[in-house]
Amino acid sequence: MPEKNQVCNAEITALTSEGSGVCRVDGMAVFVPDTAVGDKIKVRIVKVLTSYAYGIVEEITESSPDRITDNCQVYKKCGGCVYRHISYEAECRAKADTVRDAFRRIGGFEPEFEEFLSADTTEHYRNKAQYPLAVQNGKAVCGFYAQRSHRVIPVHDCALQPEIFSSITNDILDYIDSKKLSVYDEVSGNGLLRHIYLRRGTHSGEIMVCIVARKDVSRQFSSLCRNLTEKYSDIKSIILNINPKCTNVILGEKCITLWGSDHINDTMCGNSIQISPLSFYQVNTVQAEKLYAKALEYASPSTTDTIADLYCGAGTIGLSMAHKAGKIIGVEIVPDAIKNAQFNAKMNNISNAEFYAGDAGNVFAELSKNGCSPDIIILDPPRKGCSEDTLRTVTNAAPQKIVMISCNPSTAARDAKWLSQHGYNTVKVCGADLFPRTRHVECVVLMSRDKA
Template identity: 75%
Template sequence: MPEKNQVYTAEITGLTSEGSGVCRIDGMAVFVPQTAVGDICGVKIVKVLKSYAFGKAEEILTPSPDRIEDNCPVYKKCGGCLLRHISYEAECRTKEGIVRDAFERIGGLFPEFDEFIGAESTERYRNKAQYPLAVRDGRAVCGFYAPRSHRVIPVEDCALQPEIFSDILQTVLDYINVKKLSVYSEETNTGIIRHIYLRRGAHSGQIMVCIVVRKDISRQLSALCRLLSEKYSDINSIIMNINPDNTNVILGDRCITLWGSDTISDTMCGNNVEISPLSFYQVNTVQAERLYAKALEYAAPGSSETIADLYCGAGTIGLSMAKQAAKIVGVEIIPQAVENAKENALRNGITNAEFHCGDAGEVFGKLRRQGCKPDIIVVDPPRKGCSSETVDIISEAAPKKIVMISCNPATAARDAKLLSERGYSVDKVCGVDLFPRTGHVECVVLLSRQKS
């Protein structure tokens, strides 16, 4: 067994979904951050558990062919990117392997794996950023959390965000510091301004600035609204979101429009959509369109078929399929997102879509009792996957096809396994990279009801 604080020479043979390299020392798996497959390292053991250990690379003795120089000054401190030290080709291979491993090893499933869909651009692709605030040397700063902590790492510019976000961010920070506005502290649950939250329409260019606060400070922000609206012509909306709770959840339920519109507009899969602060909207628009195109390919709805879209958000997936199907029935738990979905359907002249608010399992169960019999179910659950109730209700509905979109291949494989035990074959899986340079990867899964 490796000993803590000792340094061993080892070769990295794999990467985890968290972006850590894996080597074996004295027969034990050791996880080493910021290493690449093929690196030969001097690994210092920092923690030893019963069946595995954690280490850090004290020295790269022989670098991997996949290794590149990272181009971010805070890469090793920030918890955002995990894979800036390897080539993008290596990153895609790694993520494709993570998807395959989840289904074959975790799920015990062996579907056909379609070609992995990598991103066309690995920089400046995000349409949303949420920056926590902190106080350093008496001044407000913001950035991103260090790994596995809520310690803010100040960031002047992030290569994943549009450049204009950095300019807007600095303007807001300067205002907070000049006006000496109070910054929230998680440790003491005191202070007022918690986050600066920015959204941008990838196609429209429209920008929303959202200031997350513990209480209403509209009067203190009025001059900031004038400053931002005069300085940045792309800003269409300035919102104050109120979150008074002692929680690590970023947004509260109450939004107050301080200037401009309540929403911003964008285009997704040819449909015009409105995006509110609370709406779910994929952060990489270009890749999301490719993801939804793959989902539509798998669903292949006929003109007489009904699609149920569970966890539908602002309706973007279902609406992208509406022209090919007879009817879309969407279910989403966030009321504002449901209203956005209804407005998006109306705005695009889509009359064959309806949206319902509530828990996916409960609402869809009620709709089924009222006679809703979908031919195809599209499900896009959160990272924790589908609830057991939702899996049961989906299988009881017995659609011909299930198309699952997931941001967590492990829970997707788990849910696909459960559905396979309820009469469905897992036919195809396709990995899609919506989050280049990070450890996240999405997948689309096609399941078909077995005739027996």
């Protein structure tokens, strides 16, 4: 059994779902960040637990063929990316393995694993950024939290964000300093400004600037609105979001429009989409379109089928299928997102879609009582997966197909296992990369009702 501070020779043979390399020392698995499969290293053991240990690299004695030179100055400080030191091909292999492993290990499944949906680009793909604010050396800064902390690492040019975001945030920081506006401190609870939150339509180019504060400080930003809109013609909306709570949740419930519109517009799967500050919208538009196309392929609706889209957000998935189906019913817990979904349906002349606000399980249970009998159910839950109540409501409705889109293969496999115990077969699984260079991976799952 290895001991703390012991230095050993080892070879990395696998990657975890969190992006750390795995080697074995004295028969025990040791997890080592910033390594690649095939690296031969000297590893220092830093923590030993009952069945595994953690280590750090002392020296790379032989580099893996997958290893590359990362191009980010804060890569090892920022908590965002974990794969900038390996090739994108190697990253996709690791993520595909993560999906397969989850369904085999957690679900006990051996479905058809389809070809992994890799991204066309790994740079500047995000349409949203949420930058926490802090004060360092007497100046306002923004960036991202260091891993497993709330210590802000200033980031001036994140390779994952649109380049224009860096310019806009720098102008906002200069304004905060020039006006001597206070920045929120989590420890003391003092200060006003919490986050800078930016959204951009990938196809439209429209930009929303949202500043998150503890209380209404609208009067402080009139000249900032003028400065930003004169400099950046793509800015269509400037919002102040009020979040007075001591919480890790970024956005509060109240939004005040300081300039322009209360939303921006974009296009998703050929449909015009309205996006408000509180709306869920996939952060990688191009990859989301691939993901939704795969979901449509799995659903394969006929013009007489009713599709229930649970956790529907702004309605993007259901609306992408409306032209193939008889009826779309969307359910989402965020009222503003439902308003966006209803408007999006109207804006695209889609008359066969209805949207309801509320908990997916509760609302759909009521719809079922009123005779709603879906042929296909689409599930797109948050990372924690579906509640058992929602899953029970789904199986009680007895659709012929269930298509699950998940940002967490582990909870997707767990939920698929529950569904498999209640009459559904896991037929196909397809992994997809919506977040290149980060540890996150999505998957689409096709389940069919067991006729037996």
